[in-house]
Amino acid sequence: MTRWLRHVALLVALAGVGSCAVQPSPVEQGPQAPTGLAPGVTLYFLDDGDLVPQERQTRRLGSMQEAVSLLLTGPGGSGLATGIAEVAVHTTHVTVGEDVIDVRLPLPTGDVTSDGVDQIVCTVLATHVQAGGSPEMQVRLTFTDVPATNSNPLTEPRTCPLL
Amino acid sequence: MTSVLLIEDDPLVRRSLELALGRYGYTMITAATGENGLSRFTEEAPDIVVLDLMLPGIDGFEVCRRLRLDSQAPIIMLTARTDDLDVVGGLEAGADDYVVKPVQPAVLDARIRAVLRRAVSDLDGVRSHGSLRIDTESLTVTLGGAPVPMTPTELRLLLTLSRSPGRVFSRQQLLEEVWGHGYLGDSRLVDNGIMRLRAKIEDDPAHPEYVQTVRGFGYRFGPV
Amino acid sequence: MFVLIAVLGASAAAWAGAQYASRALTDSSQQQHADALVAQVTAAAPTVEYPPSRDALDQLRAAVGPHALAVYQDAQSASGIFIAQDGLITSDLRDAVANATAPGGTFTQRVMVEDTPWVVIGAPVMLTAPDGTRSPSGVEVYRAQDLSPVDADIDALTRAAIGTSALVLPVAVLLALLASRTVLAPVRRLRTTARRLADGDLNARTHPRGVDELAQLTSTVNEMAESLQQSMVSMARIQDDARRFAADVSHELRTPLSTLTAAVEVLDDAFQHRSAPHPGTDASTSTDTDAAQESARMALVETRRLVRLVEDIMEIARFDAGTAAMRLEPTDLLALARDCVRSRGWTQDVTLTSPEGADLVVQADRRRLDVVLANLVGNARRHGAPPVRIAFSAAPDAVEVTVADSGPGIGEDVLPRIFTRFYKADAARTRSHGSGLGLAIAWENTALHGGSLTAANTPDGGAQFTMWLPRAGSTPEGEER
Numbered sequence: 001m002t003r004w005l006r007h008v009a010l011l012v013a014l015a016g017v018g019s020c021a022v023q024p025s026p027v028e029q030g031p032q033a034p035t036g037l038a039p040g041v042t043l044y045f046l047d048d049g050d051l052v053p054q055e056r057q058t059r060r061l062g063s064m065q066e067a068v069s070l071l072l073t074g075p076g077g078s079g080l081a082t083g084i085a086e087v088a089v090h091t092t093h094v095t096v097g098e099d100v101i102d103v104r105l106p107l108p109t110g111d112v113t114s115d116g117v118d119q120i121v122c123t124v125l126a127t128h129v130q131a132g133g134s135p136e137m138q139v140r141l142t143f144t145d146v147p148a149t150n151s152n153p154l155t156e157p158r159t160c161p162l163l
Numbered sequence: 164m165t166s167v168l169l170i171e172d173d174p175l176v177r178r179s180l181e182l183a184l185g186r187y188g189y190t191m192i193t194a195a196t197g198e199n200g201l202s203r204f205t206e207e208a209p210d211i212v213v214l215d216l217m218l219p220g221i222d223g224f225e226v227c228r229r230l231r232l233d234s235q236a237p238i239i240m241l242t243a244r245t246d247d248l249d250v251v252g253g254l255e256a257g258a259d260d261y262v263v264k265p266v267q268p269a270v271l272d273a274r275i276r277a278v279l280r281r282a283v284s285d286l287d288g289v290r291s292h293g294s295l296r297i298d299t300e301s302l303t304v305t306l307g308g309a310p311v312p313m314t315p316t317e318l319r320l321l322l323t324l325s326r327s328p329g330r331v332f333s334r335q336q337l338l339e340e341v342w343g344h345g346y347l348g349d350s351r352l353v354d355n356g357i358m359r360l361r362a363k364i365e366d367d368p369a370h371p372e373y374v375q376t377v378r379g380f381g382y383r384f385g386p387v
Numbered sequence: 388m389f390v391l392i393a394v395l396g397a398s399a400a401a402w403a404g405a406q407y408a409s410r411a412l413t414d415s416s417q418q419q420h421a422d423a424l425v426a427q428v429t430a431a432a433p434t435v436e437y438p439p440s441r442d443a444l445d446q447l448r449a450a451v452g453p454h455a456l457a458v459y460q461d462a463q464s465a466s467g468i469f470i471a472q473d474g475l476i477t478s479d480l481r482d483a484v485a486n487a488t489a490p491g492g493t494f495t496q497r498v499m500v501e502d503t504p505w506v507v508i509g510a511p512v513m514l515t516a517p518d519g520t521r522s523p524s525g526v527e528v529y530r531a532q533d534l535s536p537v538d539a540d541i542d543a544l545t546r547a548a549i550g551t552s553a554l555v556l557p558v559a560v561l562l563a564l565l566a567s568r569t570v571l572a573p574v575r576r577l578r579t580t581a582r583r584l585a586d587g588d589l590n591a592r593t594h595p596r597g598v599d600e601l602a603q604l605t606s607t608v609n610e611m612a613e614s615l616q617q618s619m620v621s622m623a624r625i626q627d628d629a630r631r632f633a634a635d636v637s638h639e640l641r642t643p644l645s646t647l648t649a650a651v652e653v654l655d656d657a658f659q660h661r662s663a664p665h666p667g668t669d670a671s672t673s674t675d676t677d678a679a680q681e682s683a684r685m686a687l688v689e690t691r692r693l694v695r696l697v698e699d700i701m702e703i704a705r706f707d708a709g710t711a712a713m714r715l716e717p718t719d720l721l722a723l724a725r726d727c728v729r730s731r732g733w734t735q736d737v738t739l740t741s742p743e744g745a746d747l748v749v750q751a752d753r754r755r756l757d758v759v760l761a762n763l764v765g766n767a768r769r770h771g772a773p774p775v776r777i778a779f780s781a782a783p784d785a786v787e788v789t790v791a792d793s794g795p796g797i798g799e800d801v802l803p804r805i806f807t808r809f810y811k812a813d814a815a816r817t818r819s820h821g822s823g824l825g826l827a828i829a830w831e832n833t834a835l836h837g838g839s840l841t842a843a844n845t846p847d848g849g850a851q852f853t854m855w856l857p858r859a860g861s862t863p864e865g866e867e868r
Binding site: 022023024025026027028029030031032033034035036037038039042053059060061062063122125126127129130131132135163 | 490518
């Protein structure tokens with residue numbers, strides 16, 4: 001019997017000493033690589049009524065908020081048009097929810113055309129995707145004069161018709 | 164001519180020994196049983212008896228004892244075994260010597276002659292030790308004036324020992340001198356001979372006066 | 388056995404559990420660090436210039452953690468262990484990261500740095516177009532993480548496993564023991580019986596219980612023991628019979644041998660005497676007579692040999708039967724040896740030496756010791772060469788007698804068997820000599836005295852037999868015989 005007990009002790013000792021500790025390994029695959037680098041930000045304007053991307057060489061991707069603010073400053077001297085009225089205040093608030101990105105615009109509904117709405121949605125989504133976000137995300141816009149409800153077609157979550 | 168009474172029950176052994184010993188010049192008398200042997204002894208008065216111990220009817224020991232009652236004739240036993248009580252029993256019954264079967268006739272002849280050998284007549288006349296008187300010429304022994312009957316072997320033993328009083332004889336020496344054994348002597352012959360001798364000459368054989376035992380060596384004649 | 392198996396099982400389970408847990412712990416830790424890298428880089432990247440300047444790389448690297456490396460083309464920014472350890476990133480890992488294609492992935496590898504486990508996670512930073520297509524940016528980031536805490540966790544886990552095992556094992560053992568008591572006890576009993584049988588206890592039996600295979604096996608073992616016992620008994624009887632047979636045969640041989648001995652001597656003697664007094668016989672008769680005479684001589688010689696053999700076999704049979712009678716008396720060995728040598732006419736060949744005034748008296752059977760000495764000296768004269776030296780030495784409680792010859796000695800292969808019955812060292816020469824029992828008889832006779840007889844070779848090469856005899860004479864075993 002003592003012999004068996006010795007065997008037991010030996011096994012337990014082996015289990016303890018044995019290969020439970022962290023061992024070196026070969027190269028293993030991990031999660032998807034990071035992203036988010038970009039030479040600039042992509043904004044959407046209107047070219048003869050069509051939605052087109054315009055890349056601004058900002059040397060970095062920047063945030064969605066920055067992208068929308070930049071969009072609100074207009075197409076500049078590029079010859080493209082915009083469906084968003086010029087405003088003095090460009091500050092917007094972007095909140096990323098579970099499957100919806102809430103963008104609170106410093107504009108009343110009257111200052112943004114339906115094309116303008118697409119411009120904003122596409123710009124937000126493009127930046128989101130470029131920063132590694134999911135393309136399945138929807139964007140909900142909030143205007144200064146309309147509370148965010150699902151009943152208003154303007155404030156429904158939307159997707160970018162181009163992406 | 165020396166006459167030998169051979170008492171042996173096996174006919175072939177008896178006949179072959181008869182033939183063989185006959186060639187040595189003995190007159191052979193044979194008997195197949197103890198009873199027959201005793202009667203032949205009385206009738207023929209042989210010089211010596213060669214006696215098989217294992218006999219039907221009266222066995223060899225009994226024959227030996229009866230012979231010794233009124234005879235000093237030498238007796239040689241034929242025994243089948245060396246080690247057991249046969250030998251001792253035979254010697255105690257009065258046999259002078261024994262041979263083990265199968266025996267070479269030459270050996271038996273030598274034994275017979277040795278046993279029959281007359282004690283050498285020493286010319287020193289009479290040896291007196293206390294009440295013991297040994298006449299070395301007439302070869303007679305008297306104890307307190309009474310004659311002591313002795314077998315030739317006993318007489319030779321006494322004469323040998325008394326020739327050199329105080330000298331220690333080893334058993335082997337006595338075997339050679341008294342029994343004529345060339346080799347492989349059985350010291351029981353000596354011890355038994357001494358015992359029988361003491362029985363005849365000592366007042367108290369347990370505290371012998373004439374024949375002393377020397378522990379580990381043998382015997383000597385003379386006071387302690 | 389049951390207990391062992393139970394213990395093995397429990398231990399293996401504990402071990403496997405600990406293994407699995409430690410693997411999971413390691414993997415999850417690795418995963419966690421990789422996710423963190425991706426999250427941190429992804430979070431930081433939009434604010435980082437591209438193509439990255441030196442500052443941008445620093446920025447990325449800083450975002451990754453204390454042990455980080457950011458690489459873009461020839462530029463790199465390192466911190467922590469990446470500065471201290473050059474070889475932290477294996478070529479395998481670097482290649483995997485550099486050659487990553489869309490959509491790109493991270494790569495991890497565990498390495499040991501000075502006995503400390505580290506995980507290194509490398510990843511290319513990807514460029515993503517607005518439509519979601521990805522392409523390598525040429526920027527690589529690495530992150531290293533010390534896994535010692537994980538190791539510690541694993542240790543704790545293992546200790547917990549051991550602790551649990553230690554708690555559970557006795558219970559397992561106890562259960563196994565209980566099981567074995569009921570299931571294995573009959574096997575154990577059977578084994579004990581078998582062991583006792585093997586040790587010679589032929590009375591050992593196991594009572595069979597139940598009706599299973601084990602009970603059948605038990606019955607079989609019992610039967611085997613039974614038949615073994617019977618054969619042993621009959622074997623002992625056969626052995627007894629064989630001994631008695633040897634004695635009886637020898638004894639029965641005496642009568643015909645007596646006749647034969649006497650008859651061949653007459654025959655031989657007759658031819659000896661006849662050959663001389665008849666010189667005038669013709670050639671053929673003479674040849675006939677010569678042949679008959681030679682035959683008679685051979686018959687005589689062989690009969691004597693036969694007689695000697697029978698004598699020796701009888702003697703051996705008495706030793707075996709334990710009926711050899713001892714007649715002990717105080718015996719001076721020097722005197723005995725002198726008589727033995729002189730009575731056989733060997734005085735010329737034998738020298739006797741004994742220490743001055745030594746007490747050489749022992750309790751002994753003179754006839755038997757005479758036989759021993761005669762056999763030893765006879766053997767020395769036959770197989771060795773004269774002079775034969777008999778020497779004595781006395782101790783307080785024993786006397787030693789050595790018989791040495793001046794011959795070639797005893798072969799090393801022969802020595803161990805020299806006292807074996809009928810063993811003859813040189814088969815070719817022994818035909819005309821002893822029975823082959825002489826030394827065996829000498830040995831038995833010495834043993835009967837409680838002494839010992841050994842054979843060896845002297846430094847000069849001769850054979851030497853040493854008889855050691857206790858003064859007290861026979862041992863209790865000896866007296867029994």
